[in-house]
Amino acid sequence: MVFIHKGLLRKLSGMGINGNAFANIEQFLTNRTMQVRVGSELSVTHSLENGTLQGLIISPLLFLMINDLPNDITETESTLFADDSCLFKSGRNLDFILRKMQTSLNKLVEWCDLKGFKISMEKKQL
Numbered sequence: 131m132v133f134i135h136k137g138l139l140r141k142l143s144g145m146g147i148n149g150n151a152f153a154n155i156e157q158f159l160t161n162r163t164m165q166v167r168v169g170s171e172l173s174v175t176h177s178l179e180n181g182t183l184q185g186l187i188i189s190p191l192l193f194l195m196i197n198d199l200p201n202d203i204t205e206t207e208s209t210l211f212a213d214d215s216c217l218f219k220s221g222r223n224l225d226f227i228l229r230k231m232q233t234s235l236n237k238l239v240e241w242c243d244l245k246g247f248k249i250s251m252e253k254k255q256l
Contacts, residue, residue: 137246206234
C-alpha cells in the first residue's frame with residue numbers, strides 16, 4: 131500500500147501539525163522526481179505522486195498514515211509494519227470466514243479511497 135501525498139498532508143493538518151513543520155513536510159513531498167542511471171545511460175525522469183524516499187529518517191515517521199487502519203477493520207485481525215498490512219481470520223466455518231474477509235476487504239477499499247492510498251496489486255498475496 132502506498133499513500134498519496136495529499137492524503138498524508140490532510141491527516142497531518144487534522145492532527146494539528148502546522149507552521150514550519152507542516153511546510154517542511156509538504157516541501158519534502160512536493161514535486162519529487164526520480165531517474166535511474168545504468169552505467170552512463172539515464173532513464174527519463176518520472177514524477178513521484180506517492181510514497182516516500184527510502185533511507186531518510188523522516189520516511190518511516192510518515193507512515194503514521196496507516197495507524198488508524200485497525201480501528202476501521204473489525205471483522206478480521208490485522209497486522210501492520212511500516213507500509214505493509216495483513217488481514218486474516220481463522221475459524222472452522224469457511225463460509226463465515228469468507229464473508230468476514232470480504233467485508234473487511236470492502237472496508238479496506240473504502241478506507242484507502244478515503245485516506246488517499248493505492249493498493250499495490252503487484253505485492254498482494256492471497
